Amino acid sequence: MTRPRxxxxxxxxPKPAPxxxxxxxxxxxxxxxxxxxxxxxxxxxxxxxxxxxLEVDYTNIACRHLDLETCRCxxxxxxxxxxxxxxxxxxxxxxxxxxxxxxxxxxxxxEGYDLPAWHPLVSGAPDSTREAGMSVRGHVIPETDARWxxxxxxxxx
Ligand code: SF4
Ligand code: SF4
Numbered sequence: 001m002t003r004p005r006x007x008x009x010x011x012x013x014p015k016p017a018p019x020x021x022x023x024x025x026x027x028x029x030x031x032x033x034x035x036x037x038x039x040x041x042x043x044x045x046x047x048x049x050x051x052x053x054l055e056v057d058y059t060n061i062a063c064r065h066l067d068l069e070t071c072r073c074x075x076x077x078x079x080x081x082x083x084x085x086x087x088x089x090x091x092x093x094x095x096x097x098x099x100x101x102x103x104x105x106x107x108x109x110x111e112g113y114d115l116p117a118w119h120p121l122v123s124g125a126p127d128s129t130r131e132a133g134m135s136v137r138g139h140v141i142p143e144t145d146a147r148w149x150x151x152x153x154x155x156x157x
Contacts, residue, residue, distance in 0.1 A: 018121070019032050020032075020036060020109055020114075020115060020121065021114065025094070025106065025109055025110060026091070030090065033090055035120075035121060036105045036106060036109065036115075036121070037105060037106070038104075038105045038115075038118075038119050038120060038129045038134070038135075039070070039071055039072055039120070039129050039130075039135065040071060040101075040103065040104070040129050040134050040135045040136065041062065041066055041071030041072070041135050041136040041137070041140075042058070042100075042101040042103065042104065042135075042136055043100055043101060043104060044062060044063045044065075044066040044071075044073065044136075045058050045059055045060065045061060045062050045063070045066075045136065045140055046059045046061045046062075046063070046143065047059065056099060058101065060139060060140045060141060061140065061141060061142075061143050061145075062136065062140040062141065062142055062143060063083065063086075063143060064142060064143040064144050065079065065082060065083065066136075066140075066142075068136075068137065068140065068142060069137065071129075071130065071135040071136055071137055089106060094110045097110040097111075103116070103134060105119060116134075118131075118132035118134055
Protein backbone atom coordinates (compact mmCIF):
# COMPACT_ATOMS: atom_id res chain seq x y z
CA MET A 1 0.00 0.00 0.00
CA THR A 2 1.41 3.35 -0.96
CA ARG A 3 1.43 6.14 1.56
CA PRO A 4 -0.93 8.99 0.74
CA ARG A 5 0.96 12.02 -0.47
CA UNK A 6 1.00 14.79 2.03
CA UNK A 7 0.14 18.16 0.69
CA UNK A 8 1.35 21.09 2.66
CA UNK A 9 -1.03 23.95 2.81
CA UNK A 10 0.76 27.07 1.65
CA UNK A 11 -0.21 30.24 3.42
CA UNK A 12 -0.68 33.16 1.03
CA UNK A 13 2.03 35.78 1.48
CA PRO A 14 0.72 38.74 3.45
CA LYS A 15 -0.19 41.68 1.25
CA PRO A 16 2.16 44.62 1.58
CA ALA A 17 0.61 47.68 3.19
CA PRO A 18 -0.67 50.20 0.66
CA UNK A 19 1.73 52.97 -0.32
CA UNK A 20 -0.01 55.64 1.76
CA UNK A 21 0.70 53.60 4.90
CA UNK A 22 4.23 52.59 3.89
CA UNK A 23 5.43 56.01 2.77
CA UNK A 24 5.36 59.45 4.25
CA UNK A 25 3.83 62.19 2.16
CA UNK A 26 7.34 63.44 1.40
CA UNK A 27 8.35 60.01 0.05
CA UNK A 28 5.46 59.71 -2.40
CA UNK A 29 5.91 60.06 -6.13
CA UNK A 30 3.92 62.78 -7.81
CA UNK A 31 1.45 60.21 -9.19
CA UNK A 32 0.96 58.68 -5.73
CA UNK A 33 0.57 62.13 -4.26
CA UNK A 34 -2.07 63.14 -6.77
CA UNK A 35 -4.01 59.92 -6.17
CA UNK A 36 -4.24 60.73 -2.46
CA UNK A 37 -6.53 63.69 -3.19
CA UNK A 38 -10.07 62.41 -2.62
CA UNK A 39 -11.55 65.03 -4.95
CA UNK A 40 -13.86 66.39 -2.30
CA UNK A 41 -13.36 70.02 -3.37
CA UNK A 42 -13.48 71.20 0.24
CA UNK A 43 -10.19 73.07 -0.03
CA UNK A 44 -11.48 74.95 -3.09
CA UNK A 45 -13.98 77.15 -1.29
CA UNK A 46 -13.29 80.72 -0.31
CA UNK A 47 -11.99 81.12 3.21
CA UNK A 48 -12.05 83.95 5.67
CA UNK A 49 -9.17 84.41 8.08
CA UNK A 50 -9.76 86.14 11.38
CA UNK A 51 -6.84 88.61 11.58
CA UNK A 52 -6.80 88.49 15.38
CA UNK A 53 -6.98 84.75 16.01
CA LEU A 54 -5.71 83.59 12.57
CA GLU A 55 -8.56 81.08 12.60
CA VAL A 56 -9.84 80.19 9.16
CA ASP A 57 -13.54 79.80 8.39
CA TYR A 58 -14.70 77.98 5.27
CA THR A 59 -17.52 79.56 3.28
CA ASN A 60 -19.99 77.85 0.93
CA ILE A 61 -18.62 79.82 -2.02
CA ALA A 62 -16.58 77.76 -4.45
CA CYS A 63 -13.60 78.96 -6.46
CA ARG A 64 -14.71 79.89 -9.97
CA HIS A 65 -12.52 77.12 -11.39
CA LEU A 66 -14.10 74.31 -9.42
CA ASP A 67 -16.40 72.05 -11.41
CA LEU A 68 -19.39 71.86 -9.07
CA GLU A 69 -20.47 68.48 -10.44
CA THR A 70 -17.19 66.56 -10.39
CA CYS A 71 -15.68 68.71 -7.60
CA ARG A 72 -12.42 68.79 -9.54
CA CYS A 73 -10.40 71.81 -10.63
CA UNK A 74 -11.05 72.72 -14.26
CA UNK A 75 -7.57 74.19 -14.72
CA UNK A 76 -5.42 72.00 -12.47
CA UNK A 77 -2.23 72.26 -14.54
CA UNK A 78 -2.52 76.03 -15.02
CA UNK A 79 -4.16 76.92 -11.76
CA UNK A 80 -1.24 78.94 -10.42
CA UNK A 81 -1.49 81.24 -13.44
CA UNK A 82 -5.23 81.70 -12.99
CA UNK A 83 -5.32 81.82 -9.20
CA UNK A 84 -1.84 82.78 -7.94
CA UNK A 85 -2.79 82.23 -4.30
CA UNK A 86 -3.85 78.64 -5.01
CA UNK A 87 -1.30 76.43 -3.22
CA UNK A 88 0.48 73.47 -4.75
CA UNK A 89 0.67 71.26 -1.68
CA UNK A 90 3.20 68.85 -3.20
CA UNK A 91 6.33 68.98 -1.06
CA UNK A 92 4.76 71.58 1.21
CA UNK A 93 5.86 71.37 4.81
CA UNK A 94 3.43 69.32 6.96
CA UNK A 95 2.57 72.43 9.01
CA UNK A 96 0.64 73.68 5.99
CA UNK A 97 -1.79 70.76 6.18
CA UNK A 98 -3.38 72.08 9.33
CA UNK A 99 -5.05 74.73 7.15
CA UNK A 100 -6.82 72.03 5.17
CA UNK A 101 -10.27 70.65 6.09
CA UNK A 102 -10.17 68.00 8.83
CA UNK A 103 -11.38 65.34 6.41
CA UNK A 104 -8.70 66.15 3.81
CA UNK A 105 -6.74 63.01 2.92
CA UNK A 106 -3.40 64.83 3.11
CA UNK A 107 -4.18 66.20 6.52
CA UNK A 108 -5.34 62.80 7.78
CA UNK A 109 -2.11 61.12 6.64
CA UNK A 110 0.04 63.98 7.93
CA GLU A 111 -1.61 63.57 11.34
CA GLY A 112 -1.03 59.81 11.40
CA TYR A 113 -4.53 58.60 10.44
CA ASP A 114 -5.43 56.08 7.72
CA LEU A 115 -7.63 57.03 4.77
CA PRO A 116 -11.37 56.61 5.35
CA ALA A 117 -13.45 53.84 3.77
CA TRP A 118 -15.05 56.28 1.33
CA HIS A 119 -11.70 57.34 -0.15
CA PRO A 120 -11.35 56.13 -3.77
CA LEU A 121 -7.99 54.50 -3.03
CA VAL A 122 -9.64 52.38 -0.33
CA SER A 123 -13.01 51.77 -1.98
CA GLY A 124 -11.58 51.24 -5.47
CA ALA A 125 -14.46 53.31 -6.85
CA PRO A 126 -13.52 56.65 -8.42
CA ASP A 127 -16.81 58.29 -7.39
CA SER A 128 -16.94 57.06 -3.81
CA THR A 129 -16.16 60.47 -2.28
CA ARG A 130 -19.20 62.01 -3.91
CA GLU A 131 -21.38 58.95 -3.38
CA ALA A 132 -20.57 59.05 0.35
CA GLY A 133 -21.68 62.68 0.46
CA MET A 134 -18.20 63.81 1.45
CA SER A 135 -17.70 66.25 -1.41
CA VAL A 136 -18.97 69.81 -1.73
CA ARG A 137 -21.36 68.85 -4.53
CA GLY A 138 -24.73 70.39 -3.79
CA HIS A 139 -23.37 72.36 -0.85
CA VAL A 140 -21.64 75.29 -2.53
CA ILE A 141 -22.46 78.07 -4.91
CA PRO A 142 -20.07 79.46 -7.50
CA GLU A 143 -17.96 82.50 -6.77
CA THR A 144 -19.42 84.02 -9.91
CA ASP A 145 -22.96 83.84 -8.55
CA ALA A 146 -24.27 87.42 -8.57
CA ARG A 147 -25.90 86.96 -5.17
CA TRP A 148 -22.46 86.59 -3.68
CA UNK A 149 -20.72 89.40 -5.55
CA UNK A 150 -18.51 91.40 -3.21
CA UNK A 151 -20.16 94.48 -1.76
CA UNK A 152 -19.93 97.46 -4.09
CA UNK A 153 -17.12 99.84 -3.34
CA UNK A 154 -18.31 103.16 -1.91
CA UNK A 155 -18.56 105.86 -4.54
CA UNK A 156 -15.48 108.13 -4.49
CA UNK A 157 -16.47 111.47 -2.96
S1 SF4 B 1 -9.55 68.93 0.72
FE1 SF4 B 1 -7.81 67.55 0.39
S2 SF4 B 1 -8.74 65.69 -0.44
FE2 SF4 B 1 -10.26 67.32 -0.67
S3 SF4 B 1 -9.92 68.17 -2.73
FE3 SF4 B 1 -8.70 69.39 -1.29
S4 SF4 B 1 -6.65 68.44 -1.33
FE4 SF4 B 1 -8.10 66.93 -2.18
S1 SF4 C 1 -7.77 77.09 -8.91
FE1 SF4 C 1 -8.46 74.96 -8.90
S2 SF4 C 1 -7.32 73.95 -7.25
FE2 SF4 C 1 -7.14 76.18 -6.95
S3 SF4 C 1 -8.82 76.72 -5.53
FE3 SF4 C 1 -9.59 77.02 -7.63
S4 SF4 C 1 -10.57 75.07 -8.16
FE4 SF4 C 1 -9.27 74.67 -6.38
